[in-house]
Structure formats: C-alpha cells, structure tokens
Amino acid sequence: MNKNNIQAAAFFMLISVTGFSLMDLSVKWTTATYPIGEVIFFRMVFGLIPLFLVVPKDRWKNLLATKKPGLHFVRGFAGTAALIAIYASLHYLPLAQTVSLTFASPIFSTILSIVVLHEVVRMRRWAAIILGFIGVCVLINPFSAEFSIYMLLPLIFCFFFGIVSISIRKLSETEPTYLVALYFTIFGTIASLLTIPFFGDWQLPASSFDFLILSCVGIFGGIGNLALTSAFKNAEVSIVTPLKYIGLIYAMIFGYLIWGEVPTWNTYLGAVLIVLSSIVIIRREVILNKNIQPETLAVNR
Numbered sequence: 001m002n003k004n005n006i007q008a009a010a011f012f013m014l015i016s017v018t019g020f021s022l023m024d025l026s027v028k029w030t031t032a033t034y035p036i037g038e039v040i041f042f043r044m045v046f047g048l049i050p051l052f053l054v055v056p057k058d059r060w061k062n063l064l065a066t067k068k069p070g071l072h073f074v075r076g077f078a079g080t081a082a083l084i085a086i087y088a089s090l091h092y093l094p095l096a097q098t099v100s101l102t103f104a105s106p107i108f109s110t111i112l113s114i115v116v117l118h119e120v121v122r123m124r125r126w127a128a129i130i131l132g133f134i135g136v137c138v139l140i141n142p143f144s145a146e147f148s149i150y151m152l153l154p155l156i157f158c159f160f161f162g163i164v165s166i167s168i169r170k171l172s173e174t175e176p177t178y179l180v181a182l183y184f185t186i187f188g189t190i191a192s193l194l195t196i197p198f199f200g201d202w203q204l205p206a207s208s209f210d211f212l213i214l215s216c217v218g219i220f221g222g223i224g225n226l227a228l229t230s231a232f233k234n235a236e237v238s239i240v241t242p243l244k245y246i247g248l249i250y251a252m253i254f255g256y257l258i259w260g261e262v263p264t265w266n267t268y269l270g271a272v273l274i275v276l277s278s279i280v281i282i283r284r285e286v287i288l289n290k291n292i293q294p295e296t297l298a299v300n301r
Contacts, residue, residue, distance in 0.1 A: 005234045005235055008234040009232070009235030010240060010243060013231040013243040013244065014243060015223065015227040016224045017247045019220045019221065019222075019224030020220070022220040023043075023217055023224060024090060024095065024098075024099065024247075024251065025254050026213050026216040026217045027039060027043075027087050027090045027091075027217055028090045029213055029258075030210070030213050031090060031091040033206070034202075034210075035195070035199040036084060037194075037195030037196065037202070038192070038214075039087060039217055040083055040188060040191070040192040041189060041192035041193065042218050043083070043217045043221055044186075044189040046214075046216075046222070047218035047225075048185055050219065050222030051181055051182060051185065054178050055182075059176075063179075063182070066179065066183070067174050067175070068170070068171055071170055071171055072171070072175075075163075075167040075171060075180065076183055076184050077187065078160045078161075078163035078167065079187070080184075080188045080191045081160045082160035082161045085154070085156040085157040086098070086157040088150070089154045093148070093154075094261040095252075095259070095261060096255050096261065097151070098154050099248050099251040100251075100270060101136065101139060101140070101151070101155060102154050102157060103245065103248075103271070103278050104135070104154075104274050104278070105157075105158045105278075106132075107128075107129050107132040107158070107277060107278070107281065108155075109161070110125060110281055111162065112165075117166065124280065124284055128278075128280035128284070129277065129281070131273055131277040131280075132274050132281075135276075135277060136270065138266050138270040139151075139267055139269075139271065140270075141266050146264070177229060181225065241282050242279060245275050
C-alpha cells in the first residue's frame with residue numbers, strides 16, 4: 001500500500017470523525033428542545049442528501065431491489081433502536097462520557113458473533129473483551145453516588161450496534177453499501193414518525209438556526225458515513241481505525257466549551273481501557289483475515 005493511499009485514508013477518516021463529532025454536538029444541542037423522534041427524523045431525511053450522491057446511475061430504476069428484505073428489517077430495527085439509545089444518552093450524559101462508552105461496540109459485536117455466527121474466539125480476544133468490560137465498569141462506576149441509570153444507554157446502543165454489525169456482515173454478501181444505508185434510512189424515517197402519538201410535542205423549528213442545527217444532524221452524519229467508507233477503500237482497517245478515537249478529543253473540547261463539562265478521573269481511565277480493548281479486537285480480526293465491513297467499525301449515529 002503506497003504512501004498516497006495512506007494519506008488519503010487518514011484524510012477521509014479525519015473528515016469522518018469530524019462529521020460524527022459535529023453530529024453528536026448537534027444532537028445534544030437539539031434534544032434539549034426537540035423530542036428524540038423528531039431529531040431522528042431530521043437525521044434520516046437530511047442524511048439522504050450525501051447518500052444519493054453515491055448511488056450509481058444504472059440503479060435508479062430498480063433502486064430498492066433486494067434479495068434480503070427480512071435482514072434489512074433486522075438491520076433497520078436494530079439501527080433505529082441504537083439511535084434512540086445514543087441520542088437519549090447524548091441528552092442526559094456528558095458528551096465525553098457517552099462517546100467513551102460507545103467505543104465498547106466492538107466488544108458487543110464480538111460477543112454476538114460468538115452467539116449468532118458461532119465464531120471461535122481465542123485467548124487474546126477474550127482478554128480484550130474482559131479488559132473492555134473492566135473499562136466500562138470503571139467509567140460508569142456503578143457503586144458510586146454519581147452513577148445514573150442513563151449510563152446504561154450507551155451500552156444499550158452497543159448491544160444493538162452489535163446486531164447491526166452482524167446483519168451488515170450478512171447483507172454485504174449480496175447488497176451494496178448504499179442500499180443497506182438506504183433501507184435503514186427508510187425504516188428510521190417511518191419509525192421516527194410513529195413516535196408522534198407517544199411523544200406528541202413535535203414542533204416546527206423555532207428559528208432558522210434551529211432548522212440549521214437539526215439539518216446538520218443528518219448532513220454531518222451522512223458525510224461521516226461516506227468519508228468512513230472512502231477511508232477504508234484507501235487503506236487497511238488496522239491503519240486508519242485508531243484515528244476514530246480522535247472523536248473523544250472532540251467530545252471533551254465541545255463538552256467543555258459549550259456545556260462546561262469536565263471529565264472525571266474514571267472517565268479518562270475507563271476510556272483508555274475501552275479503547276485499548278477495541279484496538280486489540282480489531283487488530284486480531286484483521287490478522288485472522290476476516291472480511292470487516294466499514295460500517296461494522298463505525299460508531300454510526
């Protein structure tokens with residue numbers, strides 16, 4: 001792999017991390033005023049803008065043709081449930097704490113692969129899984145006065161994201177990436193509208209600024225996904241994946257400057273353990289020559 005490819009991959013990965021980080025900021029900002037279902041609606045609708053840019057011209061006539069509608073439903077349901085959990089977490093928890101816990105998603109993906117796909121996991125990955133769970137326990141500190149039930153929301157996200165990663169692994173055998181994303185977007189849009197009877201406080205954006213921030217949830221999310229795919233096309237997974245942890249630095253900066261959030265010692269320590277665990281799991285999967293799809297490693301929100 002030549003140097004130019006690595007440079008391009010790093011460039012796209014930084015764009016992806018920045019896009020997801022700006023989306024998290026937009027979500028945290030908007031969920032203070034608007035219901036989560038409405039924020040998800042904007043995420044889906046405006047996320048179509050960058051998605052449509054990558055659909056091949058010859059697929060527009062049969063754009064929704066698929067061989068696996070049931071699996072698309074599973075991916076859509078799990079992905080939407082993951083979004084609800086993470087958006088709620090961004091609303092209730094500090095930004096850095098939420099982002100740190102989402103890095104545990106490869107741990108849950110590995111465990112679900114054992115249960116669902118009957119994959120064999122040897123000593124090193126088991127050690128990484130245990131290390132990751134220790135990091136989670138340190139971060140949420142369940143026996144302290146600071147513990148909140150809302151700290152479980154990012155872990156719910158990780159669980160459903162594990163289902164997402166497995167379903168995408170199966171879908172990728174026959175389905176192009178843009179079609180998987182498109183079906184997820186359609187499912188998420190319908191699901192968000194179904195929340196209106198239960199959370200009927202949907203409202204039109206109160207200002208052009210609110211409309212802009214709500215739109216940014218979808219636009220930045222879409223940019224993050226497209227840039228992520230480009231990053232993995234230009235370099236090996238093990239080379240560019242560590243760059244995604246820059247998102248934690250973004251979270252700390254945004255959290256402090258906008259909401260005055262200062263991470264506690266256990267947030268730092270827990271984040272380090274979780275990140276180390278995730279890196280070990282990802283590197284072992286690469287060494288074992290597993291076919292890792294870009295979206296299974298992204299913390300899609």
